[in-house]
Every structure is written in C-alpha cells, then in structure tokens.
Amino acid sequence: xxxxxxxxxxxxxxxxxxxxxxxxxxxxxxxxxxxxxxxxxxxxxxxxxxxxxxxxxxxxxxxxxxxxxxxxxxxxxxxxxxxxxxxxxxxxxxxxxxxxxxxxxxxxxxxxxxxxxxxxxxxxxxxxxxxxxxxxxxxxxxxxxxxxxxxxxxxxxxxxxxxxxxxxxxxxxxxxxxxxxxxxxxxxxxxxxxxxxxxxxxxxxxxxxxxxxxxxxxxxxxxxxxxxxxxxxxxxxxxxxxxxxxxxxxxxxxxxxxxxxxxxxxxxxxxxxxxxxxxxxxxxxxxxxxxxxxxxxxxxxxxxxxxxxxxxxxxxxxxxxxxxxxxxxxxxxxxxxxxxxxxxxxxxxxxxxxxxxxxxxxxxxxxxxxxxxxxxxxxxxxxxxxxxxxxxxxxxxxxxxxxxxxxxxxxxxxxxxxxxxxxxxxxxxxxxxxxxxxxxxxxxxxxxxxxxxxxxxxxxxxxxxxxxxxxxxxxxxxxxxxxxxxxxxxxxxxxxxxxxxxxxxxxxxxxxxxxxxxxxxxxxxxxxxxxxxx
Ligand code: ACM
Ligand code: ZN
Numbered sequence: 001x002x003x004x005x006x007x008x009x010x011x012x013x014x015x016x017x018x019x020x021x022x023x024x025x026x027x028x029x030x031x032x033x034x035x036x037x038x039x040x041x042x043x044x045x046x047x048x049x050x051x052x053x054x055x056x057x058x059x060x061x062x063x064x065x066x067x068x069x070x071x072x073x074x075x076x077x078x079x080x081x082x083x084x085x086x087x088x089x090x091x092x093x094x095x096x097x098x099x100x101x102x103x104x105x106x107x108x109x110x111x112x113x114x115x116x117x118x119x120x121x122x123x124x125x126x127x128x129x130x131x132x133x134x135x136x137x138x139x140x141x142x143x144x145x146x147x148x149x150x151x152x153x154x155x156x157x158x159x160x161x162x163x164x165x166x167x168x169x170x171x172x173x174x175x176x177x178x179x180x181x182x183x184x185x186x187x188x189x190x191x192x193x194x195x196x197x198x199x200x201x202x203x204x205x206x207x208x209x210x211x212x213x214x215x216x217x218x219x220x221x222x223x224x225x226x227x228x229x230x231x232x233x234x235x236x237x238x239x240x241x242x243x244x245x246x247x248x249x250x251x252x253x254x255x256x257x258x259x260x261x262x263x264x265x266x267x268x269x270x271x272x273x274x275x276x277x278x279x280x281x282x283x284x285x286x287x288x289x290x291x292x293x294x295x296x297x298x299x300x301x302x303x304x305x306x307x308x309x310x311x312x313x314x315x316x317x318x319x320x321x322x323x324x325x326x327x328x329x330x331x332x333x334x335x336x337x338x339x340x341x342x343x344x345x346x347x348x349x350x351x352x353x354x355x356x357x358x359x360x361x362x363x364x365x366x367x368x369x370x371x372x373x374x375x376x377x378x379x380x381x382x383x384x385x386x387x388x389x390x391x392x393x394x395x396x397x398x399x400x401x402x403x404x405x406x407x408x409x410x411x412x413x414x415x416x417x418x419x420x421x422x423x424x425x426x427x428x429x430x431x432x433x434x435x436x437x438x439x440x441x442x443x444x445x446x447x448x449x450x451x452x453x454x455x456x457x458x459x460x461x462x463x464x465x466x467x468x469x470x471x472x473x474x475x476x477x478x479x480x481x482x483x484x485x486x487x488x489x490x491x492x493x494x495x496x497x498x499x500x501x502x503x504x505x506x507x508x509x510x511x512x513x514x515x516x517x518x519x520x521x522x523x524x525x526x527x528x529x530x531x532x533x534x
Pocket of ligand 1: 303353371
C-alpha cells in the first residue's frame with residue numbers, strides 16, 4: 001500500500017524500481033528554478049541545473065499545478081508545468097520516503113503517479129484572536145498544511161477577544177485591542193478564568209514574512225477582518241464605533257453563560273451601521289489589510305451579528321429609513337454590499353460567512369462560506385444563481401470540536417452532496433476548508449493535536465477523486481504518517497481514528513517524537529461538568 005495522503009488521481013506500479021542512494025543528486029530544469037531555491041533554503045539540498053540527477057525535476061506542458069512521478073534505471077523523474085506542480089511532487093516524495101527529505105536514506109521507489117487536485121480551494125483556518133500563537137507556530141502550521149497539499153490559509157485576525165493585526169491609522173486597535181485581562185478556561189460552560197494578562201499581535205513586517213513563507217509553500221493567505229459583529233476588541237479600543245459609547249474592555253469570556261459576579265455587560269455589540277464615520281473606519285481598516293495581502297480574496301466575516309443595538313440606535317434607524325431598508329437584517333445586507341463595492345474597487349473578491357446571504361447581496365461574485373450547523377437555503381439559492389461557495393460545515397469541518405463529534409471519518413467522507421449541493425452546481429463550489437477556533441486551544445500541542453488526523457482527512461476530501469477514496473485505506477495511511485509528524489515535532493493523538501466514547505470523558509494518549517507524553521484531556525471533563533451543575 002502506498003503511503004500517500006491525499007491519494008493521487010492515478011497510481012501504477014512501474015516495472016522497475018529504483019533505490020535512492022543516501023544524499024541523492026538533484027537536477028532541476030531552469031524553468032522550475034524556484035524549486036532550486038526552496039530545496040536549498042528549506043531542506044539544505046543542493047540542486048543543479050546541469051545533467052540529470054538521481055532525482056530530476058523536469059519541465060512538461062501539463063495542467064497547472066499537476067505533476068507526475070516516474071522511475072527508471074537512472075532515478076526518479078518529476079514532471080511539472082510550474083512551481084506548484086513541482087512543489088506538490090516534492091510533498092509526495094517526502095511522504096513516500098516516510099521521513100523528512102533531509103533524512104533520505106536508501107529509499108525504494110516503484111510507483112508511477114499522475115496527480116492533480118479536484119478542488120482549487122483546500123483551506124485551513126486559524127483563529128488567533130482567542131489565542132495568539134505567533135510566527136513560529138504559524139509557520140509550522142503552514143508546513144503541516146503544505147505536506148498535505150492544502151493551499152489556502154484563512155487567517156482570522158480579529159474577534160471579541162483580541163485584535164491581532166497592526167493598523168497604522170488606528171494604533172489603539174493593537175495598543176488596547178490586542179490585550180485582555182484574562183482568559184476563560186476549558187469550555188463554554190466553565191466559569192474558571194485565568195487572570196493572567198494575555199496579548200499579542202502581528203506587525204505588518206511579521207505579516208509580510210508569513211505571506212512570503214506561505215507563498216513559498218504554494219499557500220495563499222485570506223485575511224479575515226470580522227465585521228460588523230465579533231468586534232468587542234475593536235470597540236474596546238475605539239468606543240465610539242459602537243451604537244452606544246460605553247467604556248468596555250476586551251472580552252475575556254468566550255462562552256455565553258457569564259456569571260453575574262463578573263459584572264460583564266453589553267459586550268456583544270456590533271459596530272454602528274448608521275454612522276458614516278464608522279463606515280470610513282471599516283474602509284480604512286480594509287484598505288490597509290487589502291494592501292498588505294496579495295491574494296485576491298478577502299474575508300469580511302459577517303457571522304452571528306446581534307440586531308438589538310441597531311434596533312435601538314437612532315443613527316441605525318435613520319440609515320434604515322434613508323436607504324429604504326426593510327429591517328436590521330437588510331441593514332447588515334446594505335453594509336455588506338458597501339464593503340463588497342469597496343473591495344471590488346481594489347480588485348478583491350469578498351468572502352463572507354453564509355449569514356451574509358440572509359439579506360439581498362447584489363453581487364454574485366461574493367463567495368459564501370457555508371458553516372452553519374443548520375441547512376441554509378440561501379446558500380443553495382446563491383449557488384443556483386451562479387454564486388460561489390466554500391464548504392465548511394460545522395459537523396464535518398470544525399476541527400476545534402471534539403473528535404467524536406467532528407470525526408475524521410465524517411470529514412473524510414464529506415462531499416458537496418452532503419451539504420445538499422446538486423451535481424450540476426458542484427462547479428460553483430470552490431472547495432472545502434477546516435476551521436480551527438481557539439477558545440479552548442491555548443497552546444501548540446493542543447492546536448496540532450486537533451488537526452493531526454482531521455486535516456489529512458480534509459486534504460483527501462479536497463484533493464482526491466471520489467473513485468480513489470477509501471476510508472480504511474486512509475486510516476492505515478494516516479498511521480504511517482506519524483513518522484513524518486514525529487520528524488516535524490507534531491503532537492498527535494494515537495486513537496483519533498478509532499475513539500468511540502463520550503467526548504466529555506475522553507482522554508487522549510498523545511505522542512510526540514514517537515513517545516507517549518501523557519493523557520491529554522481535550523476540552524472538558526465530565527467531573528468538571530458535574531461540578532458546574534451543582
Ligand atoms: C462561525 O463559526 N461563527 C463562523
Ligand atoms: Zn447604530
């Protein structure tokens with residue numbers, strides 16, 4: 001059985017085989033010169049442009065992003081039309097060698113592979129508002145994504161619990177908005193708070209460094225600035241962007257059931273949509289972020305916006321009258337359309353969570369990211385009208401959830417039909433994306449544990465044809481991947497595939513570099529739940 005994830009489009013056994021020597025010579029066609037720089041900078045492998053090597057990267061006119069691998073008596077040949085294809089071939093080789101490339105030793109190679117992706121959008125998200133991981137962990141996250149040929153990093157940089165990106169025109173967004181007094185612990189219903197001050201943000205230089213790092217790995221970054229709600233951190237920095245000017249701090253709770261003793265009130269307020277100054281604020285922020293990120297897609301959030309403040313706000317009500325809007329839902333729709341028009345002028349395509357479709361979104365170029373646990377007819381209508389969609393359904397793609405709810409098997413077996421998309425509309429599905437919200441994910445090990453089995457499942461769901469997918473084969477191949485995860489220092493739970501028990505009680509045995517490092521209590525324990533109920 002071939003140890004590759006995602007499963008390639010086509011694999012045959014070659015008649016011969018080639019045993020790669022230690023430290024093989026590598027040849028690269030000059031048309032794939034970016035590959036040479038990457039091999040030298042990341043893997044310290046010297047490649048050359050003259051004469052064939054024991055591994056040769058050869059240029060061929062093929063579908064963009066595709067590659068093929070074959071073997072003859074002289075060595076292994078990679079054929080690719082571009083850097084992307086060559087890069088994906090390299091990821092396949094790393095996996096076939098069963099270790100990181102730098103440690104290649106006498107590997108036997110017998111396959112012929114022709115490969116290309118099914119979906120163009122194979123994404124993974126990271127919420128850095130609830131917890132901030134910093135550049136080095138984000139780079140490791142990108143490395144892990146690249147190993148499985150994921151190509152979109154959705155970077156959730158703002159939310160109620162912290163603003164994480166420098167905006168020069170509004171310095172208080174990071175001076176005040178990036179810091180909070182403490183952090184709620186464990187789970188939605190847990191009332192334990194760790195009052196250690198918490199904070200962090202990325203400067204523009206940090207962001208540029210990450211963008212370059214991702215680009216080297218064929219990953220485009222979609223920034224998300226969540227408007228008009230999930231804005232408590234921004235409002236803490238600039239009180240007057242809300243409907244009511246109240247002095248509130250960056251929110252350190254994540255769960256909705258806040259005990260009265262905390263004295264937290266009026267934290268869940270959106271920005272005021274009746275104020276032209278607030279609209280300018282949103283445009284200014286978007287301008288700085290859009291200029292920084294080269295990718296054409298820009299995520300404006302739009303999820304879970306409460307309406308109460310807008311109902312009571314004279315300015316918002318005046319906007320509703322002036323623009324002849326039906327209600328507050330239409331008010332959010334008006335705002336979304338303004339953001340879209342603004343982004344379009346900058347050559348960007350807007351993405352919003354599927355709630356934005358509750359109002360009349362005039363432009364079919366808007367991409368809806370379908371996440372809600374409930375079926376949303378608006379998404380299917382949007383698809384019908386030619387609109388594009390990214391599928392991130394909660395039960396299948398929320399990797400912050402317990403493995404027994406969002407199972408690797410569920411993620412693996414998801415198809416567009418699961419979300420109610422008819423075959424003829426599949427062409428409007430850009431692809432699939434896993435979400436990693438970090439309310440309860442506070443450190444690197446927990447973060448990687450949560451994606452170590454579901455992200456590879458997502459990768460195969462997004463890359464491979466249905467005809468080559470097989471879950472038992474995937475489960476076996478995933479186990480074989482642990483060796484390379486060890487080499488990368490990735491923390492994984494060894495029973496994520498087979499676990500069946502109540503998630504609240506489940507403790508996972510986790511491993512790092514092949515050794516068990518103890519039981520890892522994911523999210524919530526039953527005893528804690530019982531204590532809370534008393
Ligand atoms: C979301 O999970 N609120 C998009
Ligand atoms: Zn208002």
